[in-house]
Amino acid sequence: MTLAERIVACRRCPRLIAHARRIAREKRRAYRDQTYWGRPVPPLGSRSPRLLVVGLAPGAHGANRTGRVFTGDSSGEWLFRALHAAGFANRPESIGPRDGLLLREAAVTCAVRCAPPGNRPRPEEREACLPFLVEELSVHRRLRVILALGRFAFDAVLRAARSADFPEWRPKPAFGHGTEWTRSDGRIVLLGSYHPSRQNTQTGRLSRAMFQGPVDRAREILDADS
Numbered sequence: 001m002t003l004a005e006r007i008v009a010c011r012r013c014p015r016l017i018a019h020a021r022r023i024a025r026e027k028r029r030a031y032r033d034q035t036y037w038g039r040p041v042p043p044l045g046s047r048s049p050r051l052l053v054v055g056l057a058p059g060a061h062g063a064n065r066t067g068r069v070f071t072g073d074s075s076g077e078w079l080f081r082a083l084h085a086a087g088f089a090n091r092p093e094s095i096g097p098r099d100g101l102l103l104r105e106a107a108v109t110c111a112v113r114c115a116p117p118g119n120r121p122r123p124e125e126r127e128a129c130l131p132f133l134v135e136e137l138s139v140h141r142r143l144r145v146i147l148a149l150g151r152f153a154f155d156a157v158l159r160a161a162r163s164a165d166f167p168e169w170r171p172k173p174a175f176g177h178g179t180e181w182t183r184s185d186g187r188i189v190l191l192g193s194y195h196p197s198r199q200n201t202q203t204g205r206l207s208r209a210m211f212q213g214p215v216d217r218a219r220e221i222l223d224a225d226s
């Protein structure tokens with residue numbers, strides 16, 4: 001089975017599996033005519049990315065509805081617009097799985113692959129899902145930049161990198177918006193960004209220009225290699 005197939009078939013976290021199914025049954029009124037995905041959500045994009053974007057977890061009525069990571073909610077609208085502006089996506093929108101969106105040189109994944117209640121996975125659920133991220137870091141041989149959206153994803157990347165036996169980032173990375181950390185072998189750059197959640201975008205903590213900054217920086221790093 002491929003990694004994506006194993007993720008979709010995973011049932012390690014009964015609480016999250018039950019929650020994703022319940023959301024899919026109950027639905028939001030605006031989507032009541034739609035069939036929700038209601039399962040673990042696999043990564044999206046290039047099979048050999050140079051940029052890996054890591055988020056927290058599928059949105060209850062976004063990726064848990066559409067089955068495509070970051071697709072169908074406000075966070076995805078911010079992310080794909082920024083990726084498009086930096087040349088990583090062929091369109092600026094993410095409406096549904098058949099909208100024609102294609103990513104170039106980039107993949108998008110989550111630290112936890114099932115929608116958690118209140119967007120808060122438990123520590124044991126974070127640990128249960130970590131091997132998938134370890135595997136992604138290990139198999140993506142062309143990987144050059146990791147963009148972690150939010151502290152949860154940032155910490156998950158560091159934990160996964162340790163498990164994948166990556167060379168260390170030095171000094172030890174600390175999360176912040178616009179932070180940049182280059183691995184000791186110079187090969188992989190870790191960028192930190194606030195997550196484009198409504199909590200950040202609607203309170204003014206994160207503006208479009210602020211969010212575009214780390215995405216454009218990823219593009220700059222990749223272009224400098226070419």
Ligand code: SF4
Pocket residue numbers: 007010011012013014016017040041112113114125128129130
């Ligand atoms: S969160 Fe990850 S480990 Fe837990 S059931 Fe979903 S896919 Fe499996």
